[in-house]
Amino acid sequence: MSNESSGIGLGSDDAEMKRGPLGRWVNKAIKNPDRAYRSMFYVATVFFLVTTLFPFYWLLVIALTPNRLISNMGLLPKGFNPEVFITMFERVPFHLYMFNSFVLGITTTVIVLLLASLAGYVFGRLRFPGKSFLMLGILAISYFPPAAFLIPLFELFTGNTAISIGFITVSSPDLFNTPAPMVFPFSALFLPLSIFILTTFYGQIPDGLEDAARVEGTTRLGALFRVIVPLSAPGVATAGVLTFIAVYNEFFFSFLMNNGEASSWAPIVAGILKYQGQFDTPYNLMAAASIVGVLPVAILVIIAQERIVSGLTAGALKE
């Protein structure tokens, strides 16, 4: 006790030495809070990087380890087996599933961009009765769970819905195992987001430009596609990227609206699940297929990250 009281007399140098490196650091941090914030910032950044990226690393570890050696894995692969990225295509035609996913994604994106461009123009630039009601209605539809659409859509696309026109009753065409039962639900599901993004972008184009185009000789639609859409290219790109990613990632209809065969336009959902449930469980192939399946969207995110950020802002927050 006396020691402590005399310690004050000895000066702060001594006290600092006693506290050791951590104590010194704390002391400095208190004197200079910016330092503490910087350290916290770096710790948090590293923490988030590790937690978001570790699962991908784990996929790589599993993929590179020969399947028979996969048990009690540590942080490093046991062995190095890059042939897995060839074997995975031999076991399941994963490239065909990816091709299907691309076709579904691109077709849906084209449909959504076209319809959302027209609707975005209407909501962003025209004044007419019923506007806010329609916008709310479109928003409300996106609140319903896909499950609430499942049964009737399944019936509709398997040809079990009778459509009566006057005295003639025809059953809906059997489109199961074609792209249609997925493309149309995807389009309806992801249309609202694109409408809201494009409404915001189209609404920001000055009226003068549209007027100028019309006086120069375009029709109203001509002004939309020659002037407003090209000028909103960033918004259109955003809506397109988000729609494509959403379709590529979708599970519900992708899983339920086909028989799981690549020849029936089943997307990667079925491809990934196809590895399971045979005579063995090829963990390494599953991991490899997952890596290959993530690559397209990962590349898209790297290229288009700015667009994605601005699009989510515009689409989700402006309501």
Add this chain to the structure above:
Amino acid sequence: MGDVKLEHVSKHYDDVTAVDDMNLDINDGEFICLVGPSGCGKSTTMEMIAGLTIPSEGKVFIGDREVTNLPPKDRGVAMVFQNIALFPHMDVYDNISFGLRLRNYDKEEIERRVNRAADVVQLEGMLERMPDEMSGGQRQRVAIARAIVRNPGVFLMDEPLANLDAKLRVHMRTELQRLHKELDTTIIYVTHDQAEAMTMSDRIAVIDSGQLQQIDPPLVCYNEPANLFVAGFIGSPSMNFLDGEVTEDGFVSQNIDVEFDPANLGVEVGRDVTLGIRPEDVYLIEDEHLVTNPSHEIDAMTDVLEPMGDEIFVYLKLEEDAETHLDEDAVATNDQLLMSVAPDTDIEEDKDVSVLLDRSKVHLFDTETGKAISHGIESGIQASEPTGTEAESDD
């Protein structure tokens, strides 16, 4: 080809009437300014001529065709916009040739016309630039070139100079007049700046609250305004207004009386009238020799002086404790008078002075309806009745 006619045209938005029963008759080759304060309906009128807005009632004619419900592309008009409205994703050449390309002109024809239009507005050598690489004045020239390249029957200009700086604006005014002389096409020009309208146009259409107030050549609007609104709107600074009454001896108000014989002007005694006098028609007593038809002396006190270089504006207080209103609103103030004198006049603030009015330049208006009764009160040019809509068509 280029005459434009509006017949009883109105435009209502929900419960707002933007344009109210507008009649306009514009001759081929004429330079007409639609002028009025913001929100008066002049831009809506122009949009209805362009086809960007469809009238709620009435008919629009261009040339001998009725175009009321035609889309803009089929009207043979070209337009220059206030915000210039160049397509930012196209270079100058593509901007100018936009309308020609839409009409499928062949390549050489487009090139010939674009080059000639660029020549007229002095844009040679800039055809490959993008709009954001150009100055405001250059962009405005591109917009004009885009408009003239199609040889439209009618040119519509919606405050095309409003976004330019003051110096460039004056320069572009002259250019537009030169252009009009060269092209000889009808130009309908919307502006809120009466000075712009005065300097450029063949006739001015003054619009307020959606209604046409007067359409006449600039000097007629200036010298013989049809009503209080036109009198106050045209001319800067604004005309002085004094509220008063007609008596046997002439005009009587709080501070100023101007004698005339009411019988000569055909006004009944006892009517409430507003007297209008422009600042340049108020004189110091020393300058009485300049006035052919002076009123009697008026005692006043100088308040604020505004030397403008070529003249001095003098705010006169007619009462001891009058407050000076420096705004330009056309309201009768009664206790204040604005006078303009020559720059070499020996005058100081806060001094007693005597002034007089040029009676041949005094305007009388009916206070209630605002309609002009007389311009000048001695020989008395009686105001034509009714003014504006039907009574014009002079040149």
Add this chain to the structure above:
Amino acid sequence: MATEQQSGEALSESRRSGPYASAVNWMEALSETQFAYLLLTPALILLGVIALYPLATTFSMSLFADQLTGSARLGEFVGLQNYIDLITGARDFALPSAFLPTFTTQFPFVTDIYSSALMVTLIFTVFSVLFETLIGFGQALILDQDFRGRRWVRVAIIIPWAVPIVIQGMIWYLMFQPNIGFLVGTTDNPALLNQLGFIGTTPLRDTADSLFLIIVADVWKTSAFMALLILAGMQSIDRSLYDVAKVAGASRWQQFKLITFPLILPTVLVAMLFRTIDAMRVYGIIETMAGCQTVPSLSCLVVTTFNAPLYGTSATVAFITAGIIGIVVSVYIVNFASEGI
């Protein structure tokens, strides 16, 4: 000049014929309202056929009994009986998993929480949205800073959001399948997570463990979405407000508390609303990681009863799910309104 103009106009006039041209002219002559509805028609038809019609049909199916034998899809009209049976638990015997938990008189008054589709969904929703908001907020705070390599940190944080659900499921399946890796041990050789009692040795077969892991997997993927929305909100805050605060002597914490947080709150609530709606419909990650038998969410119950096939029940569960989402949305909106947002 006048002649030239005439020839130009005549040229275009002559091209204006044929069905295409008359369609164009017809469209140009429409009023603004007519034109608006014309352009909306394709979108409205799509939404009508793919969304409104199925919703109406689903609702009407939910008013009919299940048909277990024969060729007919549905049994007789039963009105709201399906809803009553589900809500009172009278239908549970026929379902792959119960709708409600069993209520008891003793604390905590419910048992069998994990076999109740409703409870599983609610637990998933509350915990995933809560942690996604907190972690997303943290990530947004980091991404809002200016530092070298920010672009790549941002990519790293966003990427999980772009991972297809089936691959997300596969990743976490491969991490928590027993015997594969160090995260799950055996009874003889328990791993750290086992020792701490977070999960058992066969986590993907156990409802509670699976639910926990599915929440973690969802937080991993979806925090990025929250982070992006919150980041967007943060970047729309006027930077000069911070300068004002600094001049006034506010510390960083005070700046956060007095400027960032209140200005970002509406954004966060809207983002939480979107996430909640999404979380209430969870299905894919369950199907790929643990299966609907292990973790029966509401959407799982729709699909399993649909496959049973108990069409009437399936439609009823689907509509009750929509109703519950509707209630949650209204709760949010009422709260927004009361906070004056």
